[in-house]
Amino acid sequence: MAEIVGAYFTSHVPAIGGAIHRGDQQEPYWKPFFDGFPRVHEWLAEVKPDVAVVFNNDHGLNFFLDKLPTFAVGAADRYDNADEGWGLPLYKSFAGHAALSWHIIEQLVHDEFDVTTCQKMTVDHALSIPFELAWPGVEEWPVRIVPIAINTVQHPLPSAKRCLALGRSVHRALAGWQGDERIVVIGTGGLSHQLDGARAGFMNPDYDRFCLDNLSRDPDALTAHSIHDIVRLSGTQGVEILNWIAARGALGPGAHEIHRNYHIPISNTAAATLLLEPA
């Protein structure tokens, strides 16, 4: 039987990729954030996942506003990064696990999530940066992936409650998968930040702490807020917490926290890293 080894969450701020590229991890600006990762590396070496189910959001690479799915599940054997238009390095490709993707899609649709399936899907920094942070310097990623994209771009967005339920449906799929894979669940993005408008630069450590404190023990607490509430509390791009909420659902009913790091600012963002194990 497959085993869900735990969940890894981190921010995907594009500037992190630049810092990695320049080797700035020990510079004073970056060190407090990168100091959150030795424990992640140690943990991944202990639990040895070979598959990652990754909840993330597209930033105008794979999807445009002509067709924008609320929930999209990758069902490919390979996912490439591509030019995102604003000077990021091109990141390496990912091997997919299409059979597991289709198993998850079957469960999701059975559970009345009418997802979009993508046999071709480019993936952007929202996937690549958390992987660069988790497995620095590797030639090939040690895991195959199932990427699940949540619309955090164009309102109306799916509610926090809906995203948690989506994650729980993915958990049912993983719990019923007959393979012997070791699966890590990943949620990327956030935490509080706002790039646009006269409130640009807004962050909210109180709300972030509320999220971090409750993700392990009471994720339903995060669903009390509407999307509008989350934008108010967390910023227009803080809604990426939806990826974390869905990933928490996919981890399973109980969880305990084994590691946390939180730092303001990385670029315009309150950056966080969290590891949870099933309880």
Place this chain on the structure above:
Amino acid sequence: MASVNDNGRDAEPIPGTTLFDGDAAQRGFALNAMCYSFNDAANRAAFRADEDAYLARFALTPEQRLAVQQRDVLGMIAAGGNIYYLAKLAGIFGLNVQDVGALQTGMSVAEFKQMLLDQGKGLNHG
């Protein structure tokens, strides 16, 4: 007309914040489509070579065209621009998100960066 949020309640506006909703997505389609085209290096080069001709190809509204010509980020957002797409345009101008933040808040870039740093002061990490 009051907007209806995701829970069907009338939502209080959030100061300094525009939700990129269906109205904005419709209004901003041409501008965002142009920005999306900048994923292709050849299109970025074409924009740099002849900005007016490039704007004409995407049938921008007069409001969108003016906002782009004036590098007016708040104007682009008012005209339906979405920041994820606008970031691709900002990249052509060599602007990062702190530069864009400064442009929108009326601060200098140094002031905007300091404002970000100040929010981290006194926090216990971990």
